[in-house]
Amino acid sequence: MSATESSAAPLVPADVRELLTSRIHDVPDYPKPGVLFKDITPLLADAKAFSVLTEVLAGLAERRGATKIVGLEARGFILGAPVAVRVGIGFVPVRKSGKLPGATLSQAYDLEYGSAQIEVHAAGLAEGDRVLVIDDVLATGGTAEASVELIRRTGAEVAGAAILLELGFLAGRERVERALAGAPLDALVTV
Ligand SMILES: O=P(O)(O)OC[C@H]1O[C@H](OP(=O)(O)OP(=O)(O)O)[C@H](O)[C@@H]1O
Numbered sequence: 511m512s513a514t515e516s517s518a519a520p521l522v523p524a525d526v527r528e529l530l531t532s533r534i535h536d537v538p539d540y541p542k543p544g545v546l547f548k549d550i551t552p553l554l555a556d557a558k559a560f561s562v563l564t565e566v567l568a569g570l571a572e573r574r575g576a577t578k579i580v581g582l583e584a585r586g587f588i589l590g591a592p593v594a595v596r597v598g599i600g601f602v603p604v605r606k607s608g609k610l611p612g613a614t615l616s617q618a619y620d621l622e623y624g625s626a627q628i629e630v631h632a633a634g635l636a637e638g639d640r641v642l643v644i645d646d647v648l649a650t651g652g653t654a655e656a657s658v659e660l661i662r663r664t665g666a667e668v669a670g671a672a673i674l675l676e677l678g679f680l681a682g683r684e685r686v687e688r689a690l691a692g693a694p695l696d697a698l699v700t701v
């Protein structure tokens with residue numbers, strides 16, 4: 511079930527959502543004029559908020575039957591790695607190009623403020639893996655969309671994507687859901 515669906519037992523209880531929301535700070539005009547940057551560093555610096563976030567994401571990973579966590583550079587590493595440890599499954603990084611030493615698969619994509627290319631080790635994932643993709647922010651959806659496509663090319667199955675904060679006004683959800691082809695996209699907080 512998606513976090514956006516109604517349920518008797520919501521994925522994120524209201525008090526948790528409130529705590530997470532309060533620890534994400536708005537920074538206008540960063541990294542360039544017109545962008546409202548959502549800074550998660552206050553959340554990371556708050557042990558209680560970071561721990562609660564990790565628990566919620568770990569519950570999602572278990573619910574999706576994930577056998578691997580993929581974190582998206584760089585903030586997706588910070589959120590995804592403790593989830594992998596908590597659940598007891600492996601962590602695989604999707605990195606910006608030129609940072610991985612082994613043979614890679616790569617995928618180009620557009621960002622809210624630029625463009626980039628992401629890579630994954632070709633041997634990092636394989637058929638039989640069920641991947642939960644974790645990142646901090648869903649903006650235009652370009653990063654998550656490219657990641658889903660990249661992961662599929664390794665032969666692994668994408669079990670879902672879990673995002674801390676969805677910027678609903680940028681309408682990235684549609685393109686990510688299209689890429690996910692039926693696998694769930696869960697955003698813990700949407701603004
Ligand atoms: O939905 P999108 O428009 O693709 O934007 C979301 C992505 O942008 C940010 O990463 P960024 O590339 O800025 O990298 P960082 O985590 O290294 O700061 C964020 O952490 C997401 O990965």
Ligand SMILES: Nc1ncnc2[nH]cnc12
Nearest residue numbers: 546547548549622647649
């Ligand atoms: N507005 C934003 N705030 C934080 N991270 C982002 N990644 C893409 N857009 C972003």
